[in-house]
Amino acid sequence: MSLPTPAEARSRMLQALAPLGAEEVPLEAADGRVLAEPVTAIRDQPPYDASAMDGWAVRTVDAVSGAALSIVGESAAGHDAGAHIGPGEAVRIFTGAALPPGADRVVIQEQARRTGMTVVLDDLADAPAYVRPRGGDFRAQDGLLEAGLRLNPWRIALAASAGRATVTCTSRPRVGLLSTGDELVAPGDAAGDRHIYDTCTPALAAFIARCGGLPVALPRARDTDAAILEAVASRPFDLLVTIGGASVGDHDRVKPALKSAGAQLVVEGIAVRPGKPTWFGHLGDGRPVLGLPGNPASALVCAELFLAPVLAGLQGIAWAEPLEAAILDTDLPANGPREHYMRALVSEGRVRVLNDQDSSLVTVMAAANALVRRLPHAPPLAAGAKVHVTRPIWAT
Numbered sequence: 001m002s003l004p005t006p007a008e009a010r011s012r013m014l015q016a017l018a019p020l021g022a023e024e025v026p027l028e029a030a031d032g033r034v035l036a037e038p039v040t041a042i043r044d045q046p047p048y049d050a051s052a053m054d055g056w057a058v059r060t061v062d063a064v065s066g067a068a069l070s071i072v073g074e075s076a077a078g079h080d081a082g083a084h085i086g087p088g089e090a091v092r093i094f095t096g097a098a099l100p101p102g103a104d105r106v107v108i109q110e111q112a113r114r115t116g117m118t119v120v121l122d123d124l125a126d127a128p129a130y131v132r133p134r135g136g137d138f139r140a141q142d143g144l145l146e147a148g149l150r151l152n153p154w155r156i157a158l159a160a161s162a163g164r165a166t167v168t169c170t171s172r173p174r175v176g177l178l179s180t181g182d183e184l185v186a187p188g189d190a191a192g193d194r195h196i197y198d199t200c201t202p203a204l205a206a207f208i209a210r211c212g213g214l215p216v217a218l219p220r221a222r223d224t225d226a227a228i229l230e231a232v233a234s235r236p237f238d239l240l241v242t243i244g245g246a247s248v249g250d251h252d253r254v255k256p257a258l259k260s261a262g263a264q265l266v267v268e269g270i271a272v273r274p275g276k277p278t279w280f281g282h283l284g285d286g287r288p289v290l291g292l293p294g295n296p297a298s299a300l301v302c303a304e305l306f307l308a309p310v311l312a313g314l315q316g317i318a319w320a321e322p323l324e325a326a327i328l329d330t331d332l333p334a335n336g337p338r339e340h341y342m343r344a345l346v347s348e349g350r351v352r353v354l355n356d357q358d359s360s361l362v363t364v365m366a367a368a369n370a371l372v373r374r375l376p377h378a379p380p381l382a383a384g385a386k387v388h389v390t391r392p393i394w395a396t
């Protein structure tokens with residue numbers, strides 16, 4: 001049976017997902033969240049013609065060199081201007097304050113001299129008007145932010161300037177993370193001679209948070225069906241991600257254990273390297289489950305290729321593979337039958353594929369900032385050839 005390509009596998013996963021619901025989120029907690037509803041302006045911004053500088057509000061016809069204007073009032077930000085400006089008159093004005101009726105420009109205070117209740121203007125040749133017109137940033141009813149956008153500090157600023165204290169966002173997917181393996185101990189715990197530290201759980205927790213999810217670490221399970229089912233039982237998550245135990249060995253128990261409890265799979269293995277044993281399906285209660293292989297590079301590369309799009313799907317947003325072109329700095333051999341994502345270093349459009357591509361090597365992962373994609377059976381390439389690279393979420 002031939003395995004699906006990464007694109008086919010991803011499409012099966014996304015078809016089998018339903019987006020989560022939405023919730024109101026206070027702006028201070030909204031960074032990284034995805035808008036479920038648009039943000040629309042309810043009034044003009046600024047809501048009045050505003051001064052851009054500290055100085056004098058005047059009429060353009062009076063703004064001539066040497067003009068001596070009578071001071072008839074003051075306009076400060078947050079206060080009503082009060083005065084109306086007539087011919088030969090000026091109002092003291094400050095940055096952000098409303099232009100008084102009758103005025104249509106501002107003379108900065110560096111270009112005027114005050115004596116008592118009179119202000120005399122300097123030469124104003126080429127001076128700007130220093131007025132920010134009403135609605136110059138946006139107008140009432142303008143669409144400011146579309147549904148599906150991920151919020152960042154600048155977009156939060158826009159929602160705040162539209163008067164929004166909260167925004168409607170898609171719920172953050174709670175992702176249960178289950179590492180399996182008799183050999184695993186938590187970093188920091190005592191490790192025996194045959195133990196290794198659980199590398200994938202902290203890495204994937206960070207990855208999930210970057211993708212807008214909420215990682216929920218489940219108790220690490222030994223390689224038995226009972227331990228695996230016990231670790232998953234009655235845990236609150238929207239998506240289960242299992243790590244390890246995905247291959248064909250006698251101790252790879254994750255799929256058999258979950259299947260015995262009603263799980264159904266739509267992907268069982270993918271023609272990708274690293275990560276061939278990756279699988280996807282639904283638990284007996286319908287919640288989605290993504291099975292990642294235990295080798296750290298396999299788990300993290302497949303998180304990039306499959307977990308990121310699945311998390312996007314749960315948040316109701318589209319995902320596009322972040323591919324860009326680069327020029328090879330190294331020769332590459334012919335590729336085998338699986339689509340290969342090679343750990344690499346990219347800089348200024350040139351890419352160096354790292355020497356050892358073994359999927360257990362965490363040092364190589366940590367040194368890489370890109371993956372070179374090689375299609376199945378791609379011919380050998382010499383340095384100077386064009387390749388496609390993806391810039392993974394973990395490397396940003």
Ligand SMILES: Nc1nc2c(c(=O)[nH]1)N[C@H]1C(S)=C(S)[C@@H](COP(=O)(O)OP(=O)(O)OC[C@H]3O[C@@H](n4cnc5c(N)ncnc54)[C@H](O)[C@@H]3O)O[C@H]1N2
Pocket residue numbers: 179180181183184196197198199200201243244245246247248249252274275276277292293294295296298359360
């Ligand atoms: N006969 C075959 N053997 C294997 C095949 C195959 O097709 N036929 N596939 C290989 C491939 S490809 C991969 S990838 C691995 C994946 O195996 P599993 O997903 O079953 O992972 P494990 O066997 O549990 O672990 C593999 C490796 O990774 C270490 N590991 C596991 N979990 C973690 C963790 N949380 N943190 C750090 N390291 C972890 C584990 O100790 C093993 O060394 O299977 C091949 N075998």
Ligand code: MOO
Pocket residue numbers: 272273274275276277293295297298359
């Ligand atoms: O696909 Mo495995 O991830 O080659 O090591």
